Amino acid sequence: MIYSVTLNPSIDYVVTLEHLQLGLVNRLDSALTLPGGKGINVSRILKALGQGSTALGFMGGFTGRFIEESLQQLGLPCAFTKVTEPTRINVKLRAESETELNAAGPTISEEEIAAFKANLQQRLQPGDVVVMAGSLPNGLPESFYRDLIPLIHGAKAEFVIDTTGQALLDTLEEHPLVVKPNHHELAALFGDAEYTDLSQVVAAGRKLLKLGAQHVLVSMAGKGALLVEADKAYHGSAAPGQVVNSVGAGDSMLAGFTGTLAETEDPLEAFKVGIACGSATTYSKDLADRAKIDEVYRTITMEEV
Numbered sequence: 001m002i003y004s005v006t007l008n009p010s011i012d013y014v015v016t017l018e019h020l021q022l023g024l025v026n027r028l029d030s031a032l033t034l035p036g037g038k039g040i041n042v043s044r045i046l047k048a049l050g051q052g053s054t055a056l057g058f059m060g061g062f063t064g065r066f067i068e069e070s071l072q073q074l075g076l077p078c079a080f081t082k083v084t085e086p087t088r089i090n091v092k093l094r095a096e097s098e099t100e101l102n103a104a105g106p107t108i109s110e111e112e113i114a115a116f117k118a119n120l121q122q123r124l125q126p127g128d129v130v131v132m133a134g135s136l137p138n139g140l141p142e143s144f145y146r147d148l149i150p151l152i153h154g155a156k157a158e159f160v161i162d163t164t165g166q167a168l169l170d171t172l173e174e175h176p177l178v179v180k181p182n183h184h185e186l187a188a189l190f191g192d193a194e195y196t197d198l199s200q201v202v203a204a205g206r207k208l209l210k211l212g213a214q215h216v217l218v219s220m221a222g223k224g225a226l227l228v229e230a231d232k233a234y235h236g237s238a239a240p241g242q243v244v245n246s247v248g249a250g251d252s253m254l255a256g257f258t259g260t261l262a263e264t265e266d267p268l269e270a271f272k273v274g275i276a277c278g279s280a281t282t283y284s285k286d287l288a289d290r291a292k293i294d295e296v297y298r299t300i301t302m303e304e305v
């Protein structure tokens with residue numbers, strides 16, 4: 001079983017307008033209200049791929065109820081830990097450029113943290129994969145993901161992590177199955193300026209392998225993605241399409257890669273499906289559906305770099 005962990009889920013309020021004028025009243029062309037948060041997005045894409053998963057994390061208030069109802073309608077199993085404060089709303093502005101306003105989220109109490117850990121512990125079985133993704137809400141220490149690893153390994157399960165900075169570095173010696181920074185996050189991780197060349201991205205990706213990651217994917221938005229292995233590296237991308245909404249593209253890629261790797265143990269095939277999911281979401285209003293993923297999959301090109 002794959003478990004997605006979204007400690008700080010969100011309603012994603014995706015609004016579209018032609019020109020954003022700061023300091024004035026703006027009228028929207030369209031508005032979409034979606035269940036969001038990185039782990040939840042991973043579970044939704046796994047579902048589209050026909051793979052089961054259960055979504056875990058913290059959920060509270062009217063916003064949390066909306067997310068849970070939406071996931072129920074999608075037939076997505078979830079077992080969230082209830083919290084007193086409401087789950088956040090993140091605003092995704094699509095105008096001349098994409099702007100994201102991500103809220104800090106609720107404050108989680110000690111009791112709620114204990115309830116979450118107990119829930120995870122009693123579910124995990126050997127061979128399970130726990131995908132931990134996204135920011136931490138208030139009340140959780142920076143080390144929270146790192147602190148969950150003994151619990152996961154104690155159950156003979158593995159973990160995948162999508163977070164940034166020191167919180168990511170701190171987990172590497174515990175051998176995450178997959179890490180997927182984007183190229184900006186990767187450069188920041190090592191205190192480097194933006195990478196201008198693929199060889200720099202590959203070199204930084206190899207550092208993550210050396211530090212302990214089992215599989216390293218680096219996403220580069222419209223420039224595709226890299227799969228970095230100890231002695232080889234591959235660049236892959238989908239045929240260009242109309243970019244509709246790139247929110248969740250990274251989560252989609254992580255879901256496609258992790259789900260396919262768990263099923264086939266073939267990193268190259270997993271990479272191809274990951275790219276298909278990422279780009280298919282970018283070419284869709286909401287996260288991609290199976291038809292779009294299959295269509296984009298057929299356009300993928302990969303080369304060794």
Ligand SMILES: Nc1ncnc2c1ncn2[C@@H]1O[C@H](COP(=O)(O)OP(=O)(O)O)[C@@H](O)[C@H]1O
Pocket residue numbers: 181182218219220221222223224225237238240241243246248249250251253274275277278279282
């Ligand atoms: N504009 C785009 N056109 C085509 N594919 C895209 C585009 N943006 C993202 N993707 C695909 O989705 C993947 C993840 O997107 P990216 O924006 O890099 O992740 P993140 O959201 O984590 O920053 C990319 O590696 C790429 O394969």
Ligand SMILES: O=P(O)(O)OC[C@H]1O[C@](O)(COP(=O)(O)O)[C@@H](O)[C@@H]1O
Pocket residue numbers: 008010011012035036037038039041090102133134135136246247248249250251252
């Ligand atoms: O937990 P964070 O880092 O604030 O991110 C949460 C946001 O990221 C998303 O999961 C989208 O992530 P990606 O675009 O990186 O795939 C949104 O659904 C959500 O609003």
